[in-house]
Amino acid sequence: MSVNLRALAAKVCFAVVDQGRSLAEEIPKQAAKVEGKDKGLLQELCYGVLRYLPELENHVRHLMDKPLKGKQRVCHFLLLVGIYQLKYTRIPDHAALNETVSATGNIKCRHLKGLVNAILRSYQRNPEVSTNSLTEPVNYNHPGWFINKVKSAYPNNWQSILSANQSRPPMWLRVNNRQFNASQYLKMLEASEIEIADQDEKSGALKLASAIDVNKLPKFDVGAASVQDAAAQQSARLLGCQPGDLVLDCCAAPGGKTCHMLELTPDIEQMTAIDVDESRLVRVQENLDRIKLEAKLIAGDATNPESWWDGQLFDRILLDAPCSATGVIRRHPDIKWLRKADDIKALVDLQAQILKKMWSLLKPGGTLLYATCSILPDENSEQIQQFLATQTDAELVELPEYQGSLGWQLIPGEQDMDGFYYAKLVKTK
Ligand SMILES: C[S@@+](CC[C@H](N)C(=O)[O-])C[C@H]1O[C@@H](n2cnc3c(N)ncnc32)[C@H](O)[C@@H]1O
Structure with missing residues (x-):
């Protein structure tokens, strides 16, 4: 049977949420089974489902009477992978649907193929859920205990903290001062047509306009720069x-x-x-x-x-x-x-x-x-x-x-x- 990316993503999310494993452990195991761009898509699907977990689960709750349990839990995560694609990615709906439905065969849930198809099509027809009765975890996509802790520590800006947690992080660089200062390295980046979005005054950290493969950074192999968030710097x-x-x-x-x-x-x-x-x-x-x-x-x-x-x-x-x-x-x-x-x-x-x-x-x-x-x-x-x-x-x-x-x-x-x-x-x- 050929490898199915959606099946791999469902297995990763199951391992994290139900078995307590980390993304850092689980993604490489499954990513080893796919090539090139598919590795990036696998990561995108797993990160996406975990970012929006309560919201995606809320959709599933509205679309089926009883949630999938026991041996069918991987299929529950496959449904989340399906809805995430329809809601948050530019993958054409027909491709997201076909691939996700056929993934049931890769996770020993072929008998649920019809159900997965029906749920995803029903979401596609009617993606809205009433926002009146949404709980805070669903609204903010964080666990309730954590929302309460952030609220009590940051009564004035807890919502902006939760919303920053949902954003995609930038790529910050640390310039190796033994080799170059930040402005010298900035010129080298410009010469390589790598765009900088910001520079932190205190540490000299450079924020790239978009993430790139580290091997494209000037002199990365000889240690001229490293990837590190500006806060850590x-x-x-x-x-x-x-x-x-x-x-x-x-x-x-x-x-x-x-x-x-x-x-x-x-x-x-x-x-x-x-x-x-x-x-x-x-x-x-x-x-x-x-x-x-x-x-x-x-x-x-x-x-x-x-x-x-x-x-x-x-x-x-x-x-x-x-x-x-x-x-x-x-x-x-x-x-x-x-x-x-x-x-x-x-x-x-x-x-x-x-x-x-x-x-x-x-x-x-x-x-x-x-x-x-x-x-x-x-x-x-x-x-x-x-x-x-x-x-x-x-x-x-x-x-x-x-x-x-x-x-x-x-x-x-x-x-x-x-x-x-x-x-x-x-x-x-
Ligand atoms: C926040 S990380 C450190 C990141 C690191 N300073 C950096 O900038 O790359 C915390 C580290 O503490 C280590 N750690 C946890 N408990 C420890 C202990 N009792 N003694 C020494 N290291 C410990 C963990 O293995 C982990 O690598």
Whole structure:
């Protein structure tokens, strides 16, 4: 039987929503079965269904009496793939319908072929649903618990945050300062007819007008530029490594920020990059190799430095903590369905534990930058407030970016950046 792209997309969405797997794990498995442009379409369909999951499910609920259950769940996701194409893509309706209906044969649901055909045609005839009774999850395409959390943290702009999460993220570039400054690289992009839409003043990050294959970027293969959101590009500047520093990046994989610090400060005495996930350290090494940078990589647990630390205190520590990733939903729409309300407390506890341990590895007078890609105060300002209340030798370094808040909370979509949080802490002597 030939491969059917819609069937592959339905399998990916089933694996994410019903089995708790990530898009990053599941798409490559299915994408390996198709060629060229089809890989892009597979990604588009999976991301699209996960962006609009409650809304698409609401359509299905209106069109059939009983939702598909058990062994028929993959077919439920096939229906969502079908409606997504009809509602949000430029794929001609007849092609979307034919391909989706024939996908039933690829997911062991041939007996549901007539049903899938009937539901999709009925949606096509009457795509409207009454908007009067829509629940908030359906209206905003986010889980209810999360909408409530965003509402309480951001009473004035919660809707714009949810809407930014639904947008397609831009491609931001980081220019390798060891090789070129931003304006030199900008000229090289212009010469290659690659259009720039914006530049972040603070970090020099360049926003492309549209995403392109990285291999088309000038000198990408020799490390002249990397892909990294402008929010993440603030970290190296804020930590401000100096020549001669011993630096620790204690949650380093895949290494974007490790590389950035080394690019900005070539004379760092030593960069130690650790991560608990050994397999992810391979990505750090690949990034270092492409840019021709060096760091000491250790597979280690930041809650247990006794098992890997050599006893030398660090001048600077970057703690880019494991977090809810609620600031990067536009890049990873699966986060909305993988993350559960109960996860937040466990993450906050883990972050507090890592912060306390890493603080003990910092020299008196040293600096630690705490960062997350979360927008939840529990993991950010409240975490830091709690730390400052108990750690008497810790002080928050005042930065203009804070604007009166405890730390710098970047909101998704603000200047078209990801949501991020930074707090710069210094150890008193
Ligand atoms: C937000 S990501 C880091 C991103 C990275 N700093 C970058 O810019 O490319 C968080 C990382 O923390 C790692 N991590 C989670 N728990 C950890 C622990 N207890 N000790 C060390 N690393 C941990 C995860 O494996 C993950 O790679």
